[in-house]
Amino acid sequence: MGITNTFKRGIHPKDFKEMSKNVSIDTYRPFGEIIIPMSQHLGGPAEPIVNKGDRVLVGQKIGELKGFVSASVHSSVSGTVKEIKNVILANGTNSNAVVITNDNLYEKVESMNHENILENLTVTEIREKIKEAGIVGLGGAGFPTHIKLTPPADTKIDYIIVNGSECEPYLTSDYRIMLEEPNLLISGINIILKLFPEAKCIIAIENNKKEAIELLNNIVGNDPRISVKGLKTKYPQGAEKQLVYATTGRSFTSQKLPLNVGCIVQNIDTVVAIHKAILTNEPLLTRVVTITGDAITTPKNLRVRIGTNLNELIEAADGFKNGKTPEKIISGGPMMGKALFTTDVPITKGTSAFVFMSKDEVAESKPTNCIRCGGCVTVCPNGLLPLYLAKASIEGDEEEFIKLNGMECCECGCCSYTCPSKIHLAHAISSMRRDILAKRKK
Amino acid sequence: MENKLYKVSSSPHIRANRDTETIMQDVALALLPAALFGIYNFGYRAALIIIISVLTCVLSEYIFQLAMKKPITISDGSALVTGLLIALILPHTVPYWIPVLGGLFAIILVKQLYGGIGQNFVNPAIAARVFLTIAYTNYLAKYVVDGVTSVTPLAVVKAGGESVELSKLIWGTVGGSLGETSVVFLLIGAAYLVYRKVISLKIPLIYIATVFVFAGLLGPEMFDLNYMLAQVFSGGLIIGAFFMATDYVTSPVTPKGQIIFAFMLGLLTMLIRLYSGYPEGVSFAIMFMNLWVPIIEKFTRPTVFGKERKNERHN
Numbered sequence: 042m043g044i045t046n047t048f049k050r051g052i053h054p055k056d057f058k059e060m061s062k063n064v065s066i067d068t069y070r071p072f073g074e075i076i077i078p079m080s081q082h083l084g085g086p087a088e089p090i091v092n093k094g095d096r097v098l099v100g101q102k103i104g105e106l107k108g109f110v111s112a113s114v115h116s117s118v119s120g121t122v123k124e125i126k127n128v129i130l131a132n133g134t135n136s137n138a139v140v141i142t143n144d145n146l147y148e149k150v151e152s153m154n155h156e157n158i159l160e161n162l163t164v165t166e167i168r169e170k171i172k173e174a175g176i177v178g179l180g181g182a183g184f185p186t187h188i189k190l191t192p193p194a195d196t197k198i199d200y201i202i203v204n205g206s207e208c209e210p211y212l213t214s215d216y217r218i219m220l221e222e223p224n225l226l227i228s229g230i231n232i233i234l235k236l237f238p239e240a241k242c243i244i245a246i247e248n249n250k251k252e253a254i255e256l257l258n259n260i261v262g263n264d265p266r267i268s269v270k271g272l273k274t275k276y277p278q279g280a281e282k283q284l285v286y287a288t289t290g291r292s293f294t295s296q297k298l299p300l301n302v303g304c305i306v307q308n309i310d311t312v313v314a315i316h317k318a319i320l321t322n323e324p325l326l327t328r329v330v331t332i333t334g335d336a337i338t339t340p341k342n343l344r345v346r347i348g349t350n351l352n353e354l355i356e357a358a359d360g361f362k363n364g365k366t367p368e369k370i371i372s373g374g375p376m377m378g379k380a381l382f383t384t385d386v387p388i389t390k391g392t393s394a395f396v397f398m399s400k401d402e403v404a405e406s407k408p409t410n411c412i413r414c415g416g417c418v419t420v421c422p423n424g425l426l427p428l429y430l431a432k433a434s435i436e437g438d439e440e441e442f443i444k445l446n447g448m449e450c451c452e453c454g455c456c457s458y459t460c461p462s463k464i465h466l467a468h469a470i471s472s473m474r475r476d477i478l479a480k481r482k483k
Numbered sequence: 484m485e486n487k488l489y490k491v492s493s494s495p496h497i498r499a500n501r502d503t504e505t506i507m508q509d510v511a512l513a514l515l516p517a518a519l520f521g522i523y524n525f526g527y528r529a530a531l532i533i534i535i536s537v538l539t540c541v542l543s544e545y546i547f548q549l550a551m552k553k554p555i556t557i558s559d560g561s562a563l564v565t566g567l568l569i570a571l572i573l574p575h576t577v578p579y580w581i582p583v584l585g586g587l588f589a590i591i592l593v594k595q596l597y598g599g600i601g602q603n604f605v606n607p608a609i610a611a612r613v614f615l616t617i618a619y620t621n622y623l624a625k626y627v628v629d630g631v632t633s634v635t636p637l638a639v640v641k642a643g644g645e646s647v648e649l650s651k652l653i654w655g656t657v658g659g660s661l662g663e664t665s666v667v668f669l670l671i672g673a674a675y676l677v678y679r680k681v682i683s684l685k686i687p688l689i690y691i692a693t694v695f696v697f698a699g700l701l702g703p704e705m706f707d708l709n710y711m712l713a714q715v716f717s718g719g720l721i722i723g724a725f726f727m728a729t730d731y732v733t734s735p736v737t738p739k740g741q742i743i744f745a746f747m748l749g750l751l752t753m754l755i756r757l758y759s760g761y762p763e764g765v766s767f768a769i770m771f772m773n774l775w776v777p778i779i780e781k782f783t784r785p786t787v788f789g790k791e792r793k794n795e796r797h798n
Binding site: 048049052054133210282283286292293294295297366367368369370371375376377378379380381382383384396398401402403404406409410411412413414415418422423424425426428445446449452454457458459460461462463465467468471 | 786
């Protein structure tokens with residue numbers, strides 16, 4: 042195994058996980074309208090294959106993937122298609138979506154009543170089932186899983202890394218899954234390992250989740266192909282490049298993917314989704330969402346059906362604390378998550394948490410002159426000079442930005458977090474980076 | 484649920500507690516032991532010099548920003564720190580207009596005219612000290628201990644005289660600028676800054692180690708330990724290494740750059756101390772190296788993650 046259990050630089054923000062880390066996962070059944078967006082993943086949106094007035098069942102495919110990088114979507118409830126319209130998503134973008142009136146019967150499609158045995162499935166069948174199930178990376182980026190698990194034929198995969206680091210503050214959904222559904226996780230891992238007979242699996246967990254490390258270690262036992270590795274608690278330990286380095290000692294730049302160094306990284310809940318898709322024919326219908334923050338009454342970890350309205354989850358967590366509206370609501374963790382301007386959004390495959398905050402720390406801190414303390418350089422996990430990248434961005438100097446390796450930024454936000462002058466470094470850098478990426482696409 | 488629009492901003496949505504103000508407060512606090520010892524050692528005049536210098540710096544920054552219709556930034560504490568530093572590196576015998584002149588030079592010419600905090604390319608206090616040393620050598624070289632005009636330990640060493648007792652150097656009961664003499668009290672402050680993570684030990688330790696080694700190599704006798712320690716503990720080295728060479732604005736932000744910067748400071752300090760017309764070289768060395776910072780940074784950019792090692796297939 043690698044010599045290290047961490048990466049260079051990074052930060053240690055207060056983790057706020059105690060609010061929800063000991064709260065078991067509740068299954069939440071939505072009662073209201075369900076909104077299933079066609080674009081919940083990286084790549085082309087799916088195409089609706091149902092019409093207004095159609096009756097749909099739990100697990101029925103309602104959107105067919107379109108193009109190479111795309112993923113199908115399924116109905117998470119039974120009911121009637123009310124309309125197909127454009128909706129706003131938690132990440133601020135909008136998407137075509139199928140709106141379903143929930144009949145609260147939860148009538149399943151026929152195939153979901155059957156179970157499969159892994160030994161009877163071929164590798165091709167497994168990949169096809171993952172594709173049919175519409176599984177995407179549930180960590181947030183939403184890359185279609187069937188593509189990730191189908192590397193080019195000449196690529197040798199040595200390691201499947203299951204990312205249990207959950208390094209973002211506040212988030213506890215992966216932790217709860219590891220504690221409560223460890224057998225589903227291991228089953229999912231064995232399915233992936235069947236696809237890569239020569240690979241070994243490393244379950245990477247930050248050392249602040251001792252119980253999860255212990256539990257999984259006990260279950261894994263002496264399994265020659267699966268091991269649990271404790272990682273140093275540090276942000277962004279779960280970032281793909283940093284995680285691969287911490288677990289295997291291999292490193293790569295943004296020009297490459299983990300598979301170029303023989304690794305595939307999978308999110309915890311994604312692996313559970315793979316187990317369900319293969320063994321119980323259940324497409325991706327639910328995900329675990331952490332509802333937390335100091336402005337919510339009862340922090341929760343909920344297994345939520347895709348398409349559930351966030352307002353329902355706020356009620357499930359007993360509403361805003363003391364009836365006071367939060368200052369800020371974040372979809373995802375506070376380091377890389379997106380701030381919401383409305384709570385009227387559906388849960389999508391990529392929403393891991395909602396953090397309700399009574400204070401807006403960003404609005405409270407006013408940027409002042411850079412004092413060149415070098416703090417941003419000390420924390421940048423990618424070895425960049427954020428102060429100069431932000432300067433290049435503000436001055437509109439793309440050439441200098443590229444020369445300073447600005448395209449290697451992973452937008453983790455460590456620089457902005459640490460800056461004593463409260464300069465919006467990550468914002469400046471990511472805007473220029475995205476501009477350049479958009480231009481390159483043209 | 485009500486139809487409220489919530490505040491949005493780009494990530495990250497949390498910030499560390501530290502800000503410019505708390506950093507400057509820490510630096511000011513860390514300078515207090517040395518300042519208080521200076522007052523104890525040299526008397527009320529030292530206190531007056533400190534007060535005049537600090538007031539000049541803070542007021543001149545305030546008036547300049549008011550006149551230029553710029554946001555007033557005196558609350559960030561940087562002018563206070565500059566004022567303190569200028570006083571601590573002046574002899575207590577200087578006329579009272581000397582700290583006024585130094586403060587104005589540092590704040591107006593060196594700091595504000597270049598854009599205020601973060602924009603100056605040499606340390607304002609150091610620049611003021613160098614300016615005063617050159618323009619008013621007669622006042623600046625006059626050191627008095629116990630009411631008797633004396634020369635500093637470094638001047639003694641330079642003149643080839645008997646070196647001063649080490650214990651005196653460490654406690655600081657010797658001639659010198661009012662806040663630079665006591666190694667012990669300066670180190671108490673420095674330890675506080677390290678504990679608060681305001682400074683790292685990298686630049687000070689490399690700087691001091693380089694002085695130590697070159698004192699051994701270039702001194703009258705090879706590796707005379709007494710002489711080497713005297714070079715480290717006398718003059719402005721300790722205050723310079725911990726409080727001035729570590730100045731964020733005027734030192735490199737790159738890890739390798741900091742090493743080069745600190746090493747060059749040590750070498751230059753010894754060259755000036757031994758081979759120039761001045762007994763002390765810390766101020767000159769720091770100011771000179773401040774000017775090199777942009778070029779040092781340019782050639783010491785950190786390696787991007789992923790490029791630093793070959794991607795091994797097996798480990």
